[in-house]
Amino acid sequence: MEPNFNFWDNMAKRYPRFNDISMSKDVNHIINWCQNRNVSFEGASILDIGAGTGTIAIPLAQKGAHVTAMDISEGMLAALNEDAKEQGVSLQMHTHQSDWDSFPLSQQYDIVIASMTPAISDLQKIDKMLGATKGLGIYVGWGKYRINKLVEALVKAHIIEEEEDCASAGCIKAAQFIDILDERNIPYESSFFETSWSETYSFEEAKEYAYDQLKRKEIVPNEAIVESILSENLDGDKVQVTTEAEKGIILWRVA
Template structure:
């Protein structure tokens, strides 16, 4: 299940923009790796599924691509359009508010990319992505680990060992690879480690915590949330540290 419009619009208020240092580090790694694999973005039509605030779309437009940036959230796309205007690439980016299931495929794109997005969350969505490209597909998903001790503490404090909380995340890279193998689609892949740190005021962190729990269909307990946030407060800021592995998967249409 994909999160609701309200969830992602709320996330858009604090979601990293394309020029965020940690975000741009990972995006540059992905784009550079693809270019080393002889992928050219110049003058290519690109569909960016779950484009968010434009972390991929804007750098690809700066590479000369003509990008269709699709996302479920009006707030995310508003941030993308604002940054695209300021960066001078708005004429190369067309935004479309939609979920992936409802997005109208009126033709195929030279390159289709989906990076760290819950828009690609099941086999049917993967198959639609595979069918949308006439040349190249690029998928970026979580690798073997993603460690966010604050979120882990929040979830553990709200659930019992027997409970299985829902998660609305993207398909992991290894699962995507399995699907390609089953379909006998050749691919190249690369895994790399990454980390990032976020700093919030107490009230911002409380909103963040509530969003993370609601995303997993857990009803937040205010007393529990506040006690965990206090334990993670340093110099009047709540620190959220994430360490993860990401996987890049590249395939070419036969």
């Protein structure tokens, strides 16, 4: 289920930029894995669906690709445009703000990419993604697990059974994407890797983070509960939020 509030614009204030150390490690892993399979990004036209702050779009533009970065969030694309300008790749970057459903697909791209985005949340959206490439496609999704102990504690304290893990919220997991390629008889290569990242927040920032995470799960935050859980997780005057996860990369080529 998609959040009906400006979750992603709020998230844009905290979402890692392309040069964040943990994020770059994952992105370099993904790009190297593709390059080791003879994928060349130089000069390629690329559509990045749910591009966020440009964590993948900017490194690909730096490799000489022409990237169309589409995203539903104005805040995410503002960060992307700022960094693209600073990195001198604005001319290779075209941004488009819309929901993937309503994105006007007027051409096929050499490469289509979607990474960790709920833009790809059902069969219709996957089929639109499959049709967007004349060359190859790359999907990056959650693997078997995603552990964020702070969010788990917040949800548990609100005494609500967590029906879906926090990784889902509309995202198609890598294994589900593979099932769909199998059903369509589309050959692919895939690889899974483990990753982790930490964010350090002030108490007020952590409160905003906690509220966003709960509202995303359609849980009405209780201020006293949130403050109590955050207090238990205080280290000095900061709250550190660590996530450990498995991610899967899937690469397919148009025959």
